[in-house]
Amino acid sequence: MQLYNFFNSSTSYRVRIAMALKGLDYTHQGINLRQGEQSSADYVALNPAKSVPLLVEDDGRSLSQSLAIIQYLDDRFPSVRLIPDDIELKARVLEVAYLIACDMHPVNNLRILGHLTKELEVTDQQKADWYKRWIGEGCAALESLLCRAGSGIYCFGDTPTLADCCLVPQVANALRFGCDLSGYPRMMAVYEHCLQHSVFKKAAPSEQPDYVD
Ligand SMILES: N[C@@H](CCC(=O)N[C@@H](CS)C(=O)NCC(=O)O)C(=O)O
Incomplete structure (x- = not known):
C-alpha cells in the first residue's frame, strides 16, 4: 500500500496513527501542501479532491477521505478494531x-x-x-x-x-x-x-x- 500524505497534515496524521495501531506497513508518498502539490495535474488525476491523505492499493485502487480510509482498513484488517462493534x-x-x-x-x-x-x-x-x-x-x-x-x-x-x-x-x-x-x-x-x-x-x-x- 502507498499513502500519499504530508507530514503536517492532520488528516494524514489520523490515517498514519490508524495504520500504526494496526501494524500496517505502507510506502510514504509525500505531497507537499506548502508547494501546492495537491493541485498538480498528476495528483488531481489520482485524487480529484486535491487533498491528502490518499491510500493506493498495490493493484492501483485508490481511496481518499481519512475517515473512509480508516473505516476501510478497520474492516479489512479487523484484528485491532478502531471502530467498536458495540x-x-x-x-x-x-x-x-x-x-x-x-x-x-x-x-x-x-x-x-x-x-x-x-x-x-x-x-x-x-x-x-x-x-x-x-x-x-x-x-x-x-x-x-x-x-x-x-x-x-x-x-x-x-x-x-x-x-x-x-x-x-x-x-x-x-x-x-x-x-x-x-x-x-x-x-x-x-x-x-x-x-x-x-x-x-x-x-x-x-x-x-x-x-x-
Ligand atoms: N475530509 C478530508 C479532508 C482532507 C484535507 O482537506 N486534507 C488537507 C490536509 S489536513 C489538505 O489536503 N488540504 C489541502 C488544501 O486545503 O489545499 C479527509 O478527511 O481526508
Missing part, C-alpha cells in the same frame, strides 16, 4: 470523530485559511482569530463529550479508537497555531497519554520522511 460505543466514537472531522477541521483547512488571506485579504491577526474561534467552539464541545465518556486513559476507556486517531492530530494542530488549550483538561490528558504511546510517536509529523522543521 452499537452504543460505536455511536459515541463516531460522534467524537465527526465533531473533529466534520465540524472543526474543515473551517480551518489550508485552502480556507488561504482564501481568507488571498481573496478576502484579512490580516494575520484576523486569520488567527478565525482559527482560534473555531478551535475554541470545537474543543468546548469535545471536552463535554469526553467528560461524559468517563475518565479512561483514551477517549473511550483503555483502548485507542478512531476518536483518538482524530483527537491527537487536531490538538497538535491547535498547539502549532498557538491556541491556549488549558481549559480542556480531559482532552489534554488524552492527548498527553497518546503521545507517550510508541505507536502514536511513530505516526507523529516529526517522524515522517518529508518532515522539515
Whole structure:
C-alpha cells in the first residue's frame, strides 16, 4: 500500500496513527501542501479532491477521505478494531470523530485559511482569530463529550479508537497555531497519554520522511 500524505497534515496524521495501531506497513508518498502539490495535474488525476491523505492499493485502487480510509482498513484488517462493534460505543466514537472531522477541521483547512488571506485579504491577526474561534467552539464541545465518556486513559476507556486517531492530530494542530488549550483538561490528558504511546510517536509529523522543521 502507498499513502500519499504530508507530514503536517492532520488528516494524514489520523490515517498514519490508524495504520500504526494496526501494524500496517505502507510506502510514504509525500505531497507537499506548502508547494501546492495537491493541485498538480498528476495528483488531481489520482485524487480529484486535491487533498491528502490518499491510500493506493498495490493493484492501483485508490481511496481518499481519512475517515473512509480508516473505516476501510478497520474492516479489512479487523484484528485491532478502531471502530467498536458495540452499537452504543460505536455511536459515541463516531460522534467524537465527526465533531473533529466534520465540524472543526474543515473551517480551518489550508485552502480556507488561504482564501481568507488571498481573496478576502484579512490580516494575520484576523486569520488567527478565525482559527482560534473555531478551535475554541470545537474543543468546548469535545471536552463535554469526553467528560461524559468517563475518565479512561483514551477517549473511550483503555483502548485507542478512531476518536483518538482524530483527537491527537487536531490538538497538535491547535498547539502549532498557538491556541491556549488549558481549559480542556480531559482532552489534554488524552492527548498527553497518546503521545507517550510508541505507536502514536511513530505516526507523529516529526517522524515522517518529508518532515522539515
Ligand atoms: N475530509 C478530508 C479532508 C482532507 C484535507 O482537506 N486534507 C488537507 C490536509 S489536513 C489538505 O489536503 N488540504 C489541502 C488544501 O486545503 O489545499 C479527509 O478527511 O481526508
